[in-house]
Amino acid sequence: MIEFLKKVGAGKKRFKDLTREEAYNAEKMIIEGKATELQTGAFWSAQRIKYASVEELKGFLDLHREYTTFIDTDLKPLDIAINYDGKDRSVHILPASIFISAGAGIYLSGHGAENVPSKYGITYHQILEKMGAKTPKKIDTVKKLLEKTGFGFAHQRLFAQKLFNLLPKRREFGLRTYHNTMERLLNPFNTDKVITGVSHPPYIQKYTELAEHVGIERITVFKSLEGGVEPFPNHETIVHLNEKEITIIPEGIKKEFILRKVSPEENGRICLSILKNEDKDHTPFAILTASILIMAYGLTDDIDQAKQMAEESLKSGKAHERFKKYCEISMEE
Numbered sequence: 001m002i003e004f005l006k007k008v009g010a011g012k013k014r015f016k017d018l019t020r021e022e023a024y025n026a027e028k029m030i031i032e033g034k035a036t037e038l039q040t041g042a043f044w045s046a047q048r049i050k051y052a053s054v055e056e057l058k059g060f061l062d063l064h065r066e067y068t069t070f071i072d073t074d075l076k077p078l079d080i081a082i083n084y085d086g087k088d089r090s091v092h093i094l095p096a097s098i099f100i101s102a103g104a105g106i107y108l109s110g111h112g113a114e115n116v117p118s119k120y121g122i123t124y125h126q127i128l129e130k131m132g133a134k135t136p137k138k139i140d141t142v143k144k145l146l147e148k149t150g151f152g153f154a155h156q157r158l159f160a161q162k163l164f165n166l167l168p169k170r171r172e173f174g175l176r177t178y179h180n181t182m183e184r185l186l187n188p189f190n191t192d193k194v195i196t197g198v199s200h201p202p203y204i205q206k207y208t209e210l211a212e213h214v215g216i217e218r219i220t221v222f223k224s225l226e227g228g229v230e231p232f233p234n235h236e237t238i239v240h241l242n243e244k245e246i247t248i249i250p251e252g253i254k255k256e257f258i259l260r261k262v263s264p265e266e267n268g269r270i271c272l273s274i275l276k277n278e279d280k281d282h283t284p285f286a287i288l289t290a291s292i293l294i295m296a297y298g299l300t301d302d303i304d305q306a307k308q309m310a311e312e313s314l315k316s317g318k319a320h321e322r323f324k325k326y327c328e329i330s331m332e333e
Contacts, residue, residue, distance in 0.1 A: 009046035023059025052178040077107040081184040081196040086121025096271040100290035102150030103313030106297040113156040130268030134330040187214040195296040197224030220296035233258040
């Protein structure tokens with residue numbers, strides 16, 4: 001481990017990136033306990049200062065994909081590959097948008113954990129729990145949910161135990177590590193399409209390259225609200241869908257209802273109200289987010305057509321039916 005530290009920790013002017021193979025070996029030493037805690041902390045700090053290169057991230061991905069229990073399915077869902085550290089400044093609209101888009105006929109997958117640095121924010125699967133669903137404890141349940149409702153969520157402990165085992169140390173470290181970037185692109189469902197959001201535009205190309213590295217062909221990535229997959233409610237969002245750029249205009253969105261911190265309980269009530277067609281203030285934003293999911297899946301590349309599909313799913317009750325079925329199956333465990 002010392003040789004790796006000498007390369008990445010030599011200071012801002014003298015550091016060198018590791019090769020993909022070296023990154024793989026460094027991470028392997030960490031997860032196998034062959035690096036001391038002091039060495040691990042130093043390595044994480046050095047990588048945080050210099051920023052992990054794409055080749056290093058590929059090496060980290062290669063290692064953890066070897067330890068991944070893949071959730072095999074022929075459905076090829078849209079993987080919602082967002083930050084595991086959640087949100088802390090805005091309303092989670094994604095739980096409602098997932099079932100709106102599922103009601104329109106697409107399949108989606110998600111994965112994550114909770115209490116993840118650096119935000120330690122609230123995650124959308126925690127909101128789903130406040131809405132009455134349970135986070136699956138078995139991969140078979142995840143697959144059944146995906147097949148029967150159009151959405152399957154896998155907790156990190158189910159498919160990436162070695163990576164999940166690092167969380168206590170990551171929490172003690174307290175800051176963002178390269179795992180925050182890498183873990184969202186593990187592609188545990190072995191699908192060919194992904195949607196992800198970034199906080200900083202340079203990461204658009206980085207995530208595109210990493211997605212291609214794990215076999216994803218249809219890649220949707222954009223600078224988004226808190227790094228999730230919701231567009232900005234107060235100004236336009238440029239969505240990169242493979243080689244195409246799509247401009248999203250937040251027409252009719254009441255930003256004051258979105259750009260605020262609410263409790264998980266209130267957030268759950270908001271999403272339930274949307275799915276029951278009882279909400280007016282947050283629904284336009286849920287529709288807009290669902291439209292982006294529909295386009296990312298590939299039903300259409302036209303935002304207006306995607307909105308029509310989302311609105312029909314919600315008004316017809318299909319979205320709420322999908323959610324009720326999700327709750328029913330998740331509670332059977």
